[in-house]
Amino acid sequence: MPIDFKDFDTIRLIKIDGRLDSAGSDEIATRFSAMSSGAKPSVIVDLSEVSFLSSIGIRLIIQNAKALQGKGGKMLLVTGENEHVSGTLESTGISSLVPIFNNIQLAEQAIAG
Secondary structure (H helix, E strand, O other), X not given: OOEEEEEOOOEEEEEEEEEEOHHHHHHHHHHHHXXXXXXXXXXXXXXXXXXXXXXHHHHHHHHHHHHHHHOOOEEEEEOOOOHHXXXXXXXXXXXXXXXXXXXXXXXXXXXXX
């Protein structure tokens, strides 16, 4: 499962592709935790290329969002046009903990504003 990141001034962008089911979550858990707990105070996680999101994947996101918040940081999610992922996330109520945006530019504006 591909996972990659890019650092900008005050933001780290993490992009995840593939299935965030049990196997996919296990495969990226350590790298995702390290990437999302880095020196940047704000992390945007791009889920627009995730083909399947299970409760295990959602738990991975929540755990890392809470860890980042505990350090004074903030995590935001981007789903793009991925209706499956956005619908799954919205049905869980995760947006009260981790804001969800349709594109990276809106997420960046939320961080800046």
